[in-house]
Structures are given as structure tokens and as C-alpha cells.
Amino acid sequence: MMINKRLISTVSESKKYVAGNVAFQWVGLASNITMMASITKLLSDVFENNISTKSVGSALAATVIALVVRFICAIGASRMGYLSSKEVKMKLREMIYSKLLRIGAAYNEKVQTSEVIQVAVEGVDQLETYFGAYLPQFFYAMLAPVTLFVVMSFISLPCAVVLLICVPLIPVTIVAIQRWAKKLLSKYWGQYTALGDSFLENLQGLTTLKIYKSDKFKNEQMNEQAEKFRKITMKVLTMQLNSITIMDLIAYAGAALGIIISVSQFRSGSISLWGCLLIILLSADFFIPMRQLGSFFHIAMNGMAASDKIFRLIDLDEAKEPEAAADIKGKDIAIDGLTFSYTEDREILHGINLCFPENSFTAIVGESGCGKSTIASILMGRNKSYGGSVTVGSVQISDIAEKEIMKNITYIGHNSYLFKGTVRDNLLMGRPSASDDELWAVLRKVKLADFIRSEKGLDTVLNEKGSNLSGGQCQRLALARAILHDSPIYIFDEATSNIDVESENDIMELVHALAKTKTVILISHRLANVKQADNIYVLEKGNVAESGSHDELVKNENAYYKLWSAQQELENYTGKEER
Ligand SMILES: Nc1ncnc2c1ncn2[C@@H]1O[C@H](COP(=O)(O)OP(=O)(O)OP(=O)(O)O)[C@@H](O)[C@H]1O
Ligand SMILES: [Mg+2]
Numbered sequence: 001m002m003i004n005k006r007l008i009s010t011v012s013e014s015k016k017y018v019a020g021n022v023a024f025q026w027v028g029l030a031s032n033i034t035m036m037a038s039i040t041k042l043l044s045d046v047f048e049n050n051i052s053t054k055s056v057g058s059a060l061a062a063t064v065i066a067l068v069v070r071f072i073c074a075i076g077a078s079r080m081g082y083l084s085s086k087e088v089k090m091k092l093r094e095m096i097y098s099k100l101l102r103i104g105a106a107y108n109e110k111v112q113t114s115e116v117i118q119v120a121v122e123g124v125d126q127l128e129t130y131f132g133a134y135l136p137q138f139f140y141a142m143l144a145p146v147t148l149f150v151v152m153s154f155i156s157l158p159c160a161v162v163l164l165i166c167v168p169l170i171p172v173t174i175v176a177i178q179r180w181a182k183k184l185l186s187k188y189w190g191q192y193t194a195l196g197d198s199f200l201e202n203l204q205g206l207t208t209l210k211i212y213k214s215d216k217f218k219n220e221q222m223n224e225q226a227e228k229f230r231k232i233t234m235k236v237l238t239m240q241l242n243s244i245t246i247m248d249l250i251a252y253a254g255a256a257l258g259i260i261i262s263v264s265q266f267r268s269g270s271i272s273l274w275g276c277l278l279i280i281l282l283s284a285d286f287f288i289p290m291r292q293l294g295s296f297f298h299i300a301m302n303g304m305a306a307s308d309k310i311f312r313l314i315d316l317d318e319a320k321e322p323e324a325a326a327d328i329k330g331k332d333i334a335i336d337g338l339t340f341s342y343t344e345d346r347e348i349l350h351g352i353n354l355c356f357p358e359n360s361f362t363a364i365v366g367e368s369g370c371g372k373s374t375i376a377s378i379l380m381g382r383n384k385s386y387g388g389s390v391t392v393g394s395v396q397i398s399d400i401a402e403k404e405i406m407k408n409i410t411y412i413g414h415n416s417y418l419f420k421g422t423v424r425d426n427l428l429m430g431r432p433s434a435s436d437d438e439l440w441a442v443l444r445k446v447k448l449a450d451f452i453r454s455e456k457g458l459d460t461v462l463n464e465k466g467s468n469l470s471g472g473q474c475q476r477l478a479l480a481r482a483i484l485h486d487s488p489i490y491i492f493d494e495a496t497s498n499i500d501v502e503s504e505n506d507i508m509e510l511v512h513a514l515a516k517t518k519t520v521i522l523i524s525h526r527l528a529n530v531k532q533a534d535n536i537y538v539l540e541k542g543n544v545a546e547s548g549s550h551d552e553l554v555k556n557e558n559a560y561y562k563l564w565s566a567q568q569e570l571e572n573y574t575g576k577e578e579r
Contacts (some may be wrong), residue, residue, distance in 0.1 A: 003138065007130070007307050011091045014131050017084035021077050021136035022143065028073035029144055033151055033282065035066035040277035047273060081132035088131045089124050095314060096120045102318045104402040105382045110316050114197045119313055123306035126299075130307075134293070134300035141289040148286050155275040159261045163286045166254035170247050170290040174297055177243045181298075185305040188236050191229045198222055240298045247294040251287035258283035331393030332357045333379070333489070333519070339387035340374055348374050350542045351388060355535075358488075361515035363522045363530035365563065366539030372523045376493045379521075381405045409489040414497045416478030418466030424458040426466075426477065430484030442483050446476040447506050472503035479507055489519040497525065504529075527564050528571075536560065 008015070042059040045051045100107055100116065107116075145167045152160035202209065202218050209215040259280050266276035333356040340349040348371050356362045364372050377383050378390060381402055390397045397405070418426055427439050439458055443449040451473065452460055466474040475495065482490065492511055496504040508529050514520055515532075524530055531550045538545045538553070538560045545559040553560035 003135075004130075004304055004307060006311065007127070007304070008135070010095070011088045011131065013091070014084040014087045014135075017080045017087065018131070018136050018139070021080035021084070022139045024073045024076035024080060025136065025140045026143055026147070028070045028077070029147060029285075031066040031069040031073070032285070033148070035063050035070075036281045037278060038062040038066075040281060041274055043277055044272070044274040077136070081136065084135075085128040085132035088127055092124045092127065092310060093120055096124075096310065099314050099316070099318075103316060104318075105380065105406075106384050109383065109385070111313060112197070114200050115193055115309075116313065118193055118196055119306070119309045123310055126303040126306040127310075128303075129296065129299040130303035134296040134303070137289065137293045137296050141293040144289040145286050148282060152279060152282060155279060156262060156265055156271050159258050159265070159279050159283075162261060163254060163258045163283060166250070166257065167286055167290055169250045169254070170287065170294055173243065173246050173250065174294055177239070177246075178297075178301070181239055181243075181301055182305070184232070184236060184239060185301055186308070188232050189305050189309065191225070191232055195222075195225050195229050198225060243298070244295060247291050251284070251291045254287055255283040258286070334391050335375075335389070336391075337388035338375075338378070338390060340371075340378060340383060340385075342374075342383075348542050349386075352539075352542070352544050354537055354544065356489075356519055356521055359517065359519055360534045361512075361520045361522070361532065363524065363533035363536045364539060365524065365527060365530055365536060365560070366545075367541075368525070370539040371542045372539060373493055376411065376491050376521070376523060379491060380409060380411050408487050409491060410482045410485045410487045411491045411493065412478060412482050412495045414475075414494040415465075416475065416481075416495075418462055418469070418474055418477060420464045421462060422458065423452055423460045423462065423477065426462060427458075427481050427484060430481040431486065434484055438484070442480045445483065445510060446480045448473060448476045448480065472499040475499050475507065476503060479510060483510070483514070487518075489521075490514060491521045491523070493523045494525065496529070527560075527567050538563075 038059040042051075042056065045055055096116070096119065103110065145164055149160045149164045152163070198218075199222065202222060206215070209218055262271065262276045262279035262283075265271045266273065271279075335352065335354040337351045337353065338349050339347060339351050341347045352375075354362075354364075354375070364375065366372055374383065378386050379397065381397060381400070384398055392400065392408075419429075424436075424439065427442070428434060431438075436458060440449060443452055452458070462468060466477065469477065479495070490511075495511075496507050499507075504526075511520060511522060511529075512532055515522075522530060522533065527550075530536055534549065535547060536550060536553060537547045538558075540559060546553060546556060548556070554564060
């Protein structure tokens with residue numbers, strides 16, 4: 001209960017450092033006892049008036065040596081603590097990171113990003129004390145009283161027995177407190193992550209909040225949350241202080257008891273003055289390690305609460321990584337009776353059939369919210385819990401390794417992620433082996449070459465998310481990276497929404513060119529863009545309403561026709577305005 005076995009076996013490399021730490025502390029204790037013994041011997045000699053230069057000299061020498069040894073041991077113990085916490089942090093962060101990689105693109109289905117960050121950064125830091133201080137102290141706190149008992153039993157057995165019996169009272173109170181401390185702490189952590197979540201969200205959306213004058217409301221909301229957090233923090237602190245007081249009381253009372261017994265034994269003449277003095281000085285040492293353990297214990301509890309969160313993350317099921325590296329190249333994509341729900345109570349896709357033959361150009365259109373992007377993310381392996389069948393060739397997409405999917409399908413959304421770094425860095429992600437000439441060629445293709453040249457060329461530095469480029473420029477650069485990736489399948493999901501008409505036309509031109517040699521799936525709300533597609537699926541509320549080429553669909557005068565004529569009217573209208 002006071003030791004988390006799983007945590008220790010997870011980082012079993014740290015065992016040797018913990019053992020080293022205990023050994024150093026134990027040697028430190030031994031030298032402390034030696035020092036006390038020589039000092040008390042000297043004192044009793046002074047008192048009994050049989051002092052000589054020789055005895056003073058040897059007492060002094062023993063004291064100095066003991067001090068030096070203790071100093072070295074203290075350094076050694078803290079060095080061991082440092083080494084073990086380093087090991088632990090590295091190991092756990094690595095585990096969390098590789099776990100996330102294994103869960104892969106679908107991780108958001110299971111855990112929130114902010115929780116991952118908090119657990120990986122703060123949570124792991126909390127374990128530093130657990131391994132560096134608590135765990136060694138746990139063993140040392142058992143070893144030290146036993147050692148002192150043995151030493152003291154030579155002087156006075158009753159004293160030694162009484163003191164040894166009192167020591168376990170401290171862990172007993174710790175365990176009693178732990179029962180409700182554990183609940184309190186897990187509540188504390190819950191509120192801590194909740195506060196972190198809303199802080200991050202509100203910070204990222206600050207401009208929006210200001211525009212809608214909701215910042216005040218959100219501010220109040222956060223103040224409320226912060227107040228709750230403050231209260232629970234105070235509760236935790238109170239609990240810790242109270243339990244420390246209780247432990248202190250036990251320690252002092254125990255030591256006092258030992259001292260009283262030794263003094264009365266001295267008075268009755270059954271122990272010497274030296275023995276009595278030594279017991280007085282060593283009584284407290286019986287309790288100090290346990291008392292120290294108690295104060296580390298609260299920090300360690302924090303660490304254990306954090307470790308629960310870490311293990312929750314590590315225990316998330318991961319779809320077993322498919323073994324067969326299915327070859328996606330040169331295969332048709334077929335969707336049969338596909339159903340999907342994000343939440344149990346609402347089905348988004350109601351058993352649809354779609355087909356994307358190799359090297360064909362297929363479009364998906366439909367009202368906002370009808371499920372287009374959902375199809376795209378199922379194809380990308382981001383949503384794995386679908387019903388029905390989604391195959392590439394004859395292999396289920398859920399049986400294809402994520403790596404393989406990512407290599408073969410390139411997804412371009414409406415806000416593609418550009419990373420902080422140079423233009424070159426961002427482009428090379430698409431194809432690490434590309435030469436500068438190739439990079440320039442593709443930049444020319446997306447008509448970004450002139451702009452990039454007028455900046456610092458391929459070394460132009462981008463901010464996070466490419467925030468120092470315009471929306472159109474970002475999208476062109478993302479497209480350039482996608483073209484470099486040179487995968488057999490491309491999915492464009494509103495890749496040209498919220499950018500200027502000129503960029504839109506340029507990008508569409510490239511999409512159409514790409515469609516001649518690749519399998520292209522184009523999701524677009526602008527029907528003019530999908531006119532050239534070999535096949536168009538019209539989605540309505542999670543069902544396929546109709547499909548066919550543009551001409552066929554217009555002739556049918558159905559759902560597509562209605563959308564088309566509405567858009568035509570709108571475009572003619574705005575066209576007239578412009579003229
Ligand atoms: N992560 C999610 N969790 C729960 N529901 C979701 C999630 N993402 C989408 N939905 C719901 O699924 C439905 C389909 O969403 P989807 O993003 O596929 O629509 P879309 O056709 O791409 O729309 P748009 O044209 O606006 O991009 C929507 O009604 C939406 O409310
Ligand atoms: Mg969408």
C-alpha cells in the first residue's frame with residue numbers, strides 16, 4: 001500500500017540507485033552513532049573527572065572522521081537520488097511517447113491533448129521525489145531503527161525495546177491518513193487538469209472571446225474554477241500539515257519516553273552516565289527517519305496519483321498493429337455499408353457505399369455536417385470504430401499499418417499544419433531526399449516561388465502554424481509539401497475554403513492535374529470545382545443521395561441539380577455585381 005509495485009517494476013533500473021541511496025544513508029547513520037558515542041564518552045569523562053589529553057584527542061579525531069564520512073554519504077545519497085530520478089523521467093517519458101505513437105492518429109478518440117501534456121510533463125516530474133527521496137527513505141526508515149535498536153540494546157535493553165515499539169506508530173498514522181488523502185488527491189488532480197484545460201482553451205481563443213465580449217464571462221468562469229482549485233489545494237495542505245503535527249507528536253513523545261527511562265535507569269545505577277547520555281542523544285534518531293518518510297510521503301502520494309494517470313494512459317487499448325504491410329499501391333478503395341458514430345446516441349453515417357477506383361477522380365459534395373470529413377478521417381485511419389467495410393484492394397483499412405496508410409494516402413485539409421522552422425524543413429517532410437532544385441520546382445508549381453525568393457529563399461523562417469504567411473500562401477506551401485510526398489492517393493477536404501479566389505483556382509488546377517495520375521478524392525462545397533470529376537457522390541445527412549458525373553447529375557434534376565442551380569444563381573448574381 002505504501003509502495004507502488006507496478007511503478008517500481010516499470011522502472012526496475014532505478015532499484016540499484018535506491019539501494020545505493022539506502023547504503024549511503026546507513027553508513028551516514030553509523031558514523032553519526034560513532035560521533036555521538038565519542039562525544040558522550042568525552043562528556044562523561046569530564047564529569048567523572050578522569051580526563052586526559054589522549055582521550056580528548058581520540059574523541060576529536062573520531063568526531064572529525066565521522067563528520068567527513070557523513071558529509072560524503074550525504075553527497076553520495078543525493079547523487080543516487082538524482083540518478084534514479086533521471087532514469088525514471090527518461091523511461092516514463094519514453095513510454096508515454098511511444099504509447100502515443102502506437103495509438104497513433106486516433107489518440108484523440110481516447111485521451112485529451114492537454115491531459116497528455118500534463119501527465120507527460122508535470123506528472124512525470126512528480127515521480128522524481130517518489131524515486132529520488134521517498135523510496136530510499138522507505139527502506140532506510142526501517143533499517144535505521146533496527147540498527148539503533150541493536151546498538152542501544154548493549155546499553156539498555158528496556159530503552160531499546162520501548163523506542164522500537166513506538167516507531168511503527170508513525171507509519172500506522174500515515175496509513176490511516178492515506179485512506180482519505182488518496183481520494184482528496186485524485187480530486188485535486190482532476191481539478192488541476194480541468195483548470196489547465198480551460199486555461200489553454202481560453203488563451204487560444206482569446207481574440208474570439210474579446211470579439212464576442214465573452215472574455216469577462218469566461219474570466220468569471222475561470223475565477224470560479226481557480227477558486228475551487230485554491231480550496232482543494234488548501235485542503236491538501238491542511239491535511240499534510242495536520243498529519244505532520246501528529247507525526248511530530250509521536251516522535252517527541254517517543255523520544256521523551258526513551259529519555260525518561262534511561263534517566264531513571266541511570267539514577268538506579270543500572271546504566272552508566274555515558275550510556276545515559278548516549279541514549280538521550282540517540283532517542284530522537286529512532287524517529288527522525290520515519291518522520292522524514294512521513295513528510296516525503298505526501299509528495300510521494302502526489303506522485304502516485306500522477307502515476308495512476310500515467311498508467312491509465314499507458315493502459316489504453318491500442319488496436320494491435322497489423323502485421324501485413326498491405327500494399328496499397330495500385331488498388332481500388334471500396335466502402336461498403338459503412339456506418340459510423342462519434343457518440344452512441346447519434347449515428348453520423350448510415351451504411352453508405354462508395355467506390356474510389358485506382359487513379360480516378362472522385363468528388364464528395366453535400367451540405368455542411370452531412371459527414372464528408374468523417375469519411376476522410378475513416379480513410380486516414382483516424383476513426384477506427386466504424387461498422388461495415390472499408391477496403392483498399394481487398395484489405396480492410398483497419399488491418400493496414402498506420403505507417404502504410406500515411407505513406408500512401410496524403411490528406412490536405414483546410415488548415416494544414418505548417419511547423420516552426422524553415423520553408424525547406426517543411427517541404428522536406430514531404431520527401432526527405434528532395435534536392436533544392438526539386439523543392440524550387442514544386443514551389444513554382446504552386447506559384448509560391450517568386451514570393452519565397454523575395455524572402456530568404458528556402459531558408460525563410462516560418463512561425464508556428466505558419467502564422468507569418470497568408471492563408472493562401474500557407475495552403476500553397478502545404479500543397480507543395482503534399483505533391484512532394486508523391487503518394488498514390490490524395491484526399492482534399494475543403495482544401496481551398498477560406499482562401500482567395502486566385503489561390504483557389506491555382507490549387508484546383510493542380511488538383512485536376514494530379515487526378516490524371518493519382519487516385520484523388522475531392523471534398524468541396526463549390527460545385528464548380530468538382531465539375532470535372534469522373535464521379536460525384538452527393539451526400540445527404542449521412543446517406544448517399546445520388547452519384548454520377550456532373551452532366552448526368554444535372555440531367556437527373558435531383559439533389560445535385562438543386563445545389564448546382566442555387567450556386568449558379570449566386571455566382572451569376574455576384575458576377576453581375578462585379579461588372
Ligand atoms: N469529433 C466529433 N465528435 C462528435 N461529433 C462529431 C465530431 N466531428 C463531427 N461530428 C459530427 O458529425 C457530423 C458530420 O461531421 P463532418 O465533419 O463529417 O461533416 P462535413 O460533411 O465534413 O461538414 P462540413 O462541410 O461542414 O465540413 C456533424 O453533424 C458533426 O456534428
Ligand atoms: Mg468537413
